[in-house]
Amino acid sequence: MDVWWHTEGARRPAVFVIHGGWWSGGDKKYMTQVSRSYSQLGYTVVNIDYRLSGDAPWPAQRSDALDAITTVRRHAALFNTDPDRYVVVGFSAGGHIATAVGTYGDGLPGLRGIVGVSPVVSPLAAYADGEPGVGGAEQRKLRAAAVALAGGCTPDQCPKTWSSMEVPFHASPGDAPVFTVHSENEFVPPYESEALKQALAEVGVPMTIKTMPGVQHSAPLYRERGVAEAVDAWIVARLGH
Numbered sequence: 001m002d003v004w005w006h007t008e009g010a011r012r013p014a015v016f017v018i019h020g021g022w023w024s025g026g027d028k029k030y031m032t033q034v035s036r037s038y039s040q041l042g043y044t045v046v047n048i049d050y051r052l053s054g055d056a057p058w059p060a061q062r063s064d065a066l067d068a069i070t071t072v073r074r075h076a077a078l079f080n081t082d083p084d085r086y087v088v089v090g091f092s093a094g095g096h097i098a099t100a101v102g103t104y105g106d107g108l109p110g111l112r113g114i115v116g117v118s119p120v121v122s123p124l125a126a127y128a129d130g131e132p133g134v135g136g137a138e139q140r141k142l143r144a145a146a147v148a149l150a151g152g153c154t155p156d157q158c159p160k161t162w163s164s165m166e167v168p169f170h171a172s173p174g175d176a177p178v179f180t181v182h183s184e185n186e187f188v189p190p191y192e193s194e195a196l197k198q199a200l201a202e203v204g205v206p207m208t209i210k211t212m213p214g215v216q217h218s219a220p221l222y223r224e225r226g227v228a229e230a231v232d233a234w235i236v237a238r239l240g241h
Contacts, residue, residue: 001048001068002028004039005079013085013112013239014044014072018065020092020118020218022145023053031091034222041232043239044081046072050097057151058165062100066108069101073110084110085239087176089231092188092218093145095119099167099178099196107174113238115231116180118218120146121192123165127155129189138187171199178207179234181227186217208234 006012015038019026028047035047050064065088073083088111090098095116102114120126123146129135130143146165147154155162163169178200182190190211197207212224222228 001046001071002032002035003072003079004035004045004047005081006039006042006044007080009080011076011080011082012042012044014046014079014081014087015235016065016069016072016086016088016098017045017047018050018088018090018094018097019047020090020094021052022141023061023093023096023149024145025052026093030219034089034219037228044072044079053145053149058149058161059100061097061149062104065097065101066104069108069111082110085112086110087113087115087235087238089115089117089235090119091117091222093120095180096121096123096165096167099180100165100170102176102178103167103170103172105174106172107176111176113176113235114178115235116178116193117222117227117231118182118186118188119180119193120188121167121180121196123149124155124162125192125195126188127162129187136187142187168195168199171196171203171205173203173205175200175203175205177205177238179210179231180207181210181212181221181231183212183214183216183221185215186221187215188217 076083130139180193
């Protein structure tokens, strides 16, 4: 992980950033610009890598994100950060990991919020949407990527793994609030987030979904007018400044 921290002043709240890439590719270097922007806003920023699906199946990716959080909280004094004020921001497949972190157990200590930009909240929905003859090329690719994440097996072959991957199944009362953004017609549709919103509502956890016109996905969606600003405002409301 790359950690951007401020050496002067009071301990800062932290923003953890998780890159996308179909769980099988991508790199934290693609999140450098986003990380820099949050650092300039005054936060400690932790830009993480995680084991890719070709190296290790689920839940290795979630475990790596949890380990990064634990490590930074343990060394909070070194990084001049507040271990009890942080959010996690994930893009696409990284948004799946982020929301899975948010619903891990009955809430993590100090976690104030989760942001997903085009998050694959429901791999089961992605699997169904990518069925041959149903979805487009990107949805078929996402279906195959979800199967790879599960270690090469389908929902019928390893239901426990797919259940573990399915974020809405794990909503609990102590979870942190969630904010997600989707394009109305992108290949990771807003209804994946709607399933999580309903599950969280049933346990009393608030979730906000912002939808934008068009088909932009992940980082290009984040760069659409007003999206980064809306994310920043939501984070400030959770962390203070």
